Amino acid sequence: MLCLSPHDPAEILRAQARRSAAYMVKCRARDYARRPMQLEILYPGLAVADPSVLIAVAAHLMANERKNPRRWFGFGGEVSALNAKAALLLGRTLRRSARFKRLKTGA
Numbered sequence: 001m002l003c004l005s006p007h008d009p010a011e012i013l014r015a016q017a018r019r020s021a022a023y024m025v026k027c028r029a030r031d032y033a034r035r036p037m038q039l040e041i042l043y044p045g046l047a048v049a050d051p052s053v054l055i056a057v058a059a060h061l062m063a064n065e066r067k068n069p070r071r072w073f074g075f076g077g078e079v080s081a082l083n084a085k086a087a088l089l090l091g092r093t094l095r096r097s098a099r100f101k102r103l104k105t106g107a
Contacts, residue, residue, distance in 0.1 A: 021082070024082055025082055025085045025086045025089060026086075026089070028082060028083060028086035029086040029087075029089040029090045029093070031086075032086055032087060032090050033090055033093075036048075039054075039087060041083075042057075042058075042061060042083055042084065042087055043057050043061065046087065051091045051092070051094040051095035051098060052091075052095065054087060054088075054090065054091035054094070055088060055091035055092060055095065057087070058084050058085070058087040058088035058091055059088065061080070061083075061084035061087070062081065062084045062085065062088065065080050065081045065084060
């Protein structure tokens with residue numbers, strides 16, 4: 001007797017796509033942390049910007065990507081959106097790190 005899978009194949013693919021996208025964003029954010037000059041490709045001056053500025057610019061870039069029309073074959077703003085999400089993740093991580101350092105030193 002053939003055992004059918006209780007899960008929807010489309011949902012399985014959707015979940016795998018989310019995991020893959022999260023992995024790519026995290027890897028890109030780590031790359032930006034190792035080599036901040038790569039942020040200059042996204043927006044001039046981001047390599048030396050404060051975390052709050054980095055977060056604001058990344059949010060602005062994400063908003064611009066959402067406004068752009070999507071193509072029917074799937075290619076378009078995916079790379080720019082992943083780069084902006086990675087910059088946003090890096091900015092949030094740097095902000096959290098700075099806050100932790102301030103609390104630790106008592107300043």
